[in-house]
Amino acid sequence: MPLSRALVRYRWLYIMLIPMLAYYLIFKVYPAAYLVIAFQDYWPTTGITGSKWVGLANFAKIFKGTATFSFWQLFSNTLILAVYNLIFYFPVPIILALLLNEVKRLGYKKAVQSMVYLPHFLSWSVLVGLVYVFLGSTGLVNKFLTQAGRPNIAPLMDPQWFRPLIVIEAIWKEAGWGTIIYLAALSGVDEQLYEAAVVDGANRWKQLWHITFPAIRGTIITLFILRMGSFMDTGFEQIYLMSNSKNRTLSQVFDTYIYEEGIRKAHYSFSTALGIFKSIISLILVISTNKIANLVGEEGVY
Template sequence: MTLTKLWKADKYLYLMALPGMLYFIVFHYFPMWGIVIAFQEYDPFQGVMSSEWVGADHFVRLFKHPDFWMIMRNTLVISMLNIVFFFPAPIILALLLNEVRTAFFKKTIQTVMYLPHFVSWIVICALSISLMNSEGLLTEWVHALGYPQVQLLMDKSLFWGIITLQNIWKDAGWGTILFLAALAGISPELYESAKVDGANRWQQTLHITIPCLMNTIVILLILRLGQVLNISFDQLYIMGNPLVKEVAEVFDTYVYQAGVLQGNFSYATAIGIFKSAVGFVLILGANYISRKTSEHYLF
């Protein structure tokens, strides 16, 4: 079909997609020309065209930084914890909600679970700090259980777990939206046939619901891997402190401190390109493996 015929056939769909397309063009594609400053010693007063070219110096500086591997470890560990614990949480919640038959009760639970998503990380982190400081409620509960005096916010062994739990509490409910939509698209005839064959609810979930969700799960997992080096800056910046810096410093906080605050925009851009390159490679690799091992893949 020609472009004219395609437009006439689905012009209203294209018009609905236009705001989203404009958003990505204006805020994601158009600014991409600015990545050139990663290869310059960018001077805001001279501009992009007149700044000195330094090639890959900023990338070399990043890889030779004494804290590079510590930052890489922290970023990867926090991302992997999110994939292992946070990613399955919306799936489990969606499966549980799908079993609720009372419409009012189901909608009420959904509304309550969605609310934390709209709460700012500033508020969530402030609440967490007030609960886990030396006189906080959670700290008092830990002491009441007979554990020794412990500073929850200053214990490096607890930091990654606290961050992961925050992510689950904030966005697990919101993440159920896609999976609930996928569940709504499963044909009821499949469940009716299973009932005729004597399958119970668990067997129906295991042999019908989960396989039907697998395409959505795989695609979201592949996309998630592309964001493996991107972690919420607000959360890590607020929750971090000098005593846990060794496990709290990630690329996003490092970019802010070593790049933005010091006015080194070229260095910050180089780190951003590195993160994007890693994410791109992971997406291609995960999609290739999925294509070779299953029938579910992104492209």
């Protein structure tokens, strides 16, 4: 069908398309043009066309480091937090979903669900504020320690506590909400399978291992691969809000550093290069995890 005839026939549909397409072109496609400034010494006053091309100099600077950061510190901070989250956070929603699935009384299950979903709706400002109140010098934790006759602690001022706190907060906020996708997969399991298993004499553990777990294995793998894609996104808001002068050496990650350099100091070219570098690592991680999943006979995401 020629273009003009298609335009006439579907004119209202194309009019409906305009706002959505405009959104994607302006906020998703147009920014991609700005990626070239990673190879420039970009100044807003001269623009992309008037700025000097510097090749890979900005990328070289990433590895060389600057006065305020060393590449390895940034890289290891990001990586360690990501690995912590993967080890300590990732399994929690799975375990929680399996437990919830074992709760057979519907009303009770619903009540528990509505409580574990709740923290998801709190903002990071509020949540970190809560943590400050809890762990502050007169907070609940110290009240408790005083009662138990133990010395008070100040975890927020102690860099040692930074990483554990990040993981604990993430678990508290998102673990409950994270069960939804697993529960959806579990709701698709045919009840008859369990009945047949009971007839065959399988106990609850055997049912769990042979029926329930296989039902969510695909979901677990998909979520794992997707998580690898956002492996380097350590959650800007949480980290930024939790960072203070005491834990700076541990809390500086890619996202916070890009913010610091790009938005606060207006080093646009260097911070864009840093962003590209981060995306490349993420891409490599997704592709290789997906490959590994395929190699061991799983479906993967693509």
